[in-house]
Amino acid sequence: MNAINPYEYGMPREAANFQALSPLSFLERAASIYPQRVALINGRQRQTWGETYARSVRLASALAKRGIGLGDTVAVIAPNGIAMFEAHFGVPMCGAVINAINTRLDAEAIGFILQHGEAKVLMVDKEFAEVAQRATSHMPNRPLIIGIDDVEYDEGQLIGELDYEAFLAEGDADYAWQLPADEWQAIALNYTSGTTGNPKGVVYHHRGAHLNALSNAMCWDMTRFPVYLWTLPMFHCNGWCFPWALAAYVGTNVCLRHVRAEAIFPALAEHAVDHFCGAPIVMNMLANASPELKALKTRPVKVMTAGAPPPAAVIEAMESQGFQVTHVYGLTETYGPSVVCEWQDEWDSEAPEQRARYKSRQGVRAPLLDELMVADPQTLQPVPRDGETIGEIFMRGNVVMKGYLKNPTATAEAFAGGWFHSGDLAVWHADGYVEIKDRSKDIIISGGENISSIEIEDVLYRHPYILEAAVVAMHSERWGETPCAFVTLKPGTESTEESVIKFCQHHMARFKVPGKVVFCELPKTSTGKVQKFVLREQAKALA
Structure with a gap:
């Protein structure tokens, strides 16, 4: 006869000692304790x-x-x-x-x-x-x-x-x-x-929404009563769960209908905003705003960025203007951010450019993500933490989706082996920090060598005249594939394909240098991500 576990005897789970986790409880608490605090600002409305x-x-x-x-x-x-x-x-x-x-x-x-x-x-x-x-x-x-x-x-x-x-x-x-x-x-x-x-x-x-709302706030060291500017769309991963996080922390939500530098900087000043989230495209827009607009910002502001990996040059430009950038990473399937580039004190003494490079890494698991690894996508064996071996990012825990609606096959594929398969290729550094090198479909294989399009883009963003950059594979008779760069120049500047290629030659190995540079406006998704599938078709036509 099995012995009775004394820690289970006479202690049933009931309403007195167990409640389902849900972010709905955050709103009820905020209203019952701080009913007169401002929750929402929408133009003239309070x-x-x-x-x-x-x-x-x-x-x-x-x-x-x-x-x-x-x-x-x-x-x-x-x-x-x-x-x-x-x-x-x-x-x-x-x-x-x-x-x-x-x-x-x-x-x-x-x-x-x-x-x-x-x-x-x-x-x-x-x-x-x-x-x-x-x-x-x-x-x-x-x-x-x-x-x-x-x-x-x-x-x-x-x-x-x-x-x-x-x-x-x-x-x-x-x-x-x-x-x-x-x-x-x-x-x-x-x-x-x-x-x-x-x-x-x-x-x-409900459990995941509750936990990720708190996890995001913990990543940011958010305290009670933050003033949060909505530049991130609430339709994007439910605003990365921040509607629920702002209720938990009884914050003030400053709403923006349209995300433009001409609206963001005045809002920062008028409402004493101390937090906002945005994709790298938003940071790049602010970093390149007019001096008159930038002068409106007079206090430090914490920025959380996610989406496409942010170029180190953009992070450096933002931090030089008094924005404190926290880089997070995740997918729609992980309630938005589930990985954070946690800052280490020893990095404080590094030069600004190196600090920005540290911050551009995706990082380590967020407080409420259970497990994170970079592994071989077939065997699920973790890759060496050498900063060089490429594998796929895998996560598991409470802040991973329930599944895909009406699609059990896709759900099973995403969770094969008991891990969520992100589809993002990365290296694992010795300190445990993950750094994305590409989506699996975006890696460039040239002469048998794997080339990260993100690494080339990071160099292009350091060019003084380049506003935006995206790199895809282009067919090459000799090498199989070669990098093709699409760039947008800053207003009032001029450059040539030859000068951009020479710039790259000075900052990266020769086999990684783009074989072609195209000057254009980059096609983007509705959330500001570059549509690389469109660029791949253009590169195919050019080849």
């Missing part, structure tokens, strides 16, 4: 945490009255603003799943997302009315459309059966919302970019 909670409860109630509940999808097409923020709480409060849709997608892509996610409700800001109408015009099961009328925006067209404020009025202030019965319950649906076919629907659970 809204407290008490008001935000009350309105989110009404949204949940109104959805429930319309029959929306567990397992239903509520889609939102809106900029960073009050309605989008409230939807991150009100939608899951009634048990439904929020699907924040990329506002820059075309009607065909949006139509696919709405049908694949089976959206029962679509909330749409008037700026995106036209594309929403086209996206829903041929849907066999058209969702209930609710128009969002942002008083700070005068253009566009309000569509839908009713507007957002009228919909909130249908809800009850005393609606008895509840935390999920199971923290494995879905909270959000996010679609990947789908550059090689239809996007995949990535499903987040």
